[in-house]
Amino acid sequence: xxxxxxxxxxxxxxxxxxxxxxxxxxxxxxxxxxxxxxxxxxxxxxxxxxxxxxxxxxxxxxxxxxxxxxxxxxxxxxxxxxxxxxxxxxxxxxxxxxxxxxxxxxxxxxxxxxxxxxxxx
Numbered sequence: 001x002x003x004x005x006x007x008x009x010x011x012x013x014x015x016x017x018x019x020x021x022x023x024x025x026x027x028x029x030x031x032x033x034x035x036x037x038x039x040x041x042x043x044x045x046x047x048x049x050x051x052x053x054x055x056x057x058x059x060x061x062x063x064x065x066x067x068x069x070x071x072x073x074x075x076x077x078x079x080x081x082x083x084x085x086x087x088x089x090x091x092x093x094x095x096x097x098x099x100x101x102x103x104x105x106x107x108x109x110x111x112x113x114x115x116x117x118x119x120x121x
Contacts, residue, residue, distance in 0.1 A: 008032075024069055031055075034077050034084075041088035054080040 002010070008028050016022055031051055038050035058076035062069045 026073075030077055034081055037081050038084045041084040046084070050080050050084060 005028075012026050012028055013022075016024055016026070034054060035047035035051050039047040042050070054076040055073075057079075058069075058072040061067050061072040061075070066072070067075065
């Protein structure tokens, strides 16, 4: 019987193949970690929504040539994690600011673009 980690890695490879993205490297643990942060910082259903939007943003940045796949994914995951934590702090009444456009976790984006990687932002 396969472990959960083996099943997730196999599932990830299968999905990547289905989308013809076999060359893409996905850090399953980082994606799951982000999902956990979103679920605990916002509400549980925020987990899939957050990971989808982060993936979409990474795809836009990478597909437009703004950054490499790895850089786009890291930046998108970092921004989503930062925003999730800031949301939680804000909901708790703590003083925390969301990252400004063009920043990732409080530092400049590696591409100099918005954290979403969306052209024109």
